[in-house]
């Protein structure tokens with residue numbers, strides 16, 4: 001009697017379980033996840049097929065679909081069985097990145113991972129230039145008796161456009177006489193997207209290095225611009241038994257307004273719409289604070305887009321997708337900008353370096369590039385204090 005080839009299938013099933021994707025067992029293939037997945041607005045993407053393949057141990061490891069998930073969390077909100085769909089996607093990617101080696105078929109991601117592993121940031125920039133964004137702003141180096149560490153994110157530290165977000169934050173904190181400092185060259189990428197892209201080894205290395213730096217420098221409370229850093233420091237790093245007080249800039253500004261420390265001296269007379277970054281909103285439940293800050297600015301008219309708060313449409317940059325090529329006709333950022341224009345907004349406001357990066361990229365391809373402005377909340381606050 002012929003023996004059935006069970007072993008390889010079982011290996012795949014066990015591999016996915018061992019790398020954190022054991023939730024596939026809960027899925028009963030209802031398909032609700034696909035109904036909300038943003039990919040299905042631009043192309044076919046069968047979330048449940050990947051999960052079904054995991055159940056059977058027949059994952060097509062050569063499929064580009066395994067790299068599509070932006071880990072936006074829309075499906076997780078909707079799944080009636082509470083399946084950790086992102087964990088499954090991450091587990092499958094972990095099997096594709098053994099020992100931290102990204103397949104050559106994803107060249108951009110491969111070079112980004114090499115950059116992060118060698119210089120601590122995805123943009124192949126020198127670590128000693130990491131604090132260059134702060135030149136001329138009088139920002140001090142963090143020391144043990146400084147109250148607050150400001151950690152700007154690799155993208156806000158190096159990218160010429162997103163750097164303005166870090167600069168706006170530095171200027172606001174200085175004007176409000178907040179006792180803050182930065183660690184500059186001692187900082188490494190937080191590793192959040194590295195982990196979602198399947199490179200668990202590199203994530204762990206980055207987390208340990210950052211935690212060591214924070215402890216050695218006496219950091220207790222940290223302020224971040226990026227929801228991805230927020231998620232890493234608050235949720236991922238707690239696996240290493242850390243207990244840092246992590247605050248996103250929108251929470252901090254909202255609190256300063258409540259305390260009467262942040263007051264606005266000018267008007268911002270524009271129609272704005274707020275884009276909820278996935279890692280601030282769906283992943284961490286921060287929806288009200290950014291809106292509170294915007295509502296407190298005199299002259300601002302806020303218009304909501306159809307997909308907002310829990311239903312927000314991802315910018316397309318999560319899960320490591322910020323570092324991968326996306327065909328022009330498949331960019332969620334294009335759809336989001338269109339939504340913002342259609343509701344009559346003059347400014348699309350957000351609170352995430354990745355979103356700014358993705359939206360600016362899309363805005364530059366608009367026929368009328370002046371049809372809408374892209375701003376981080378801090379850039380608006382900077383203009384009106």
Ligand code: SF4
Nearest residue numbers: 027029030031033079
């Ligand atoms: S919504 Fe949940 S249960 Fe339904 S197919 Fe998707 S993962 Fe499976």
Ligand code: SF4
Nearest residue numbers: 037069070072073075
């Ligand atoms: S996390 Fe977002 S992109 Fe990934 S499968 Fe779910 S809805 Fe689709």
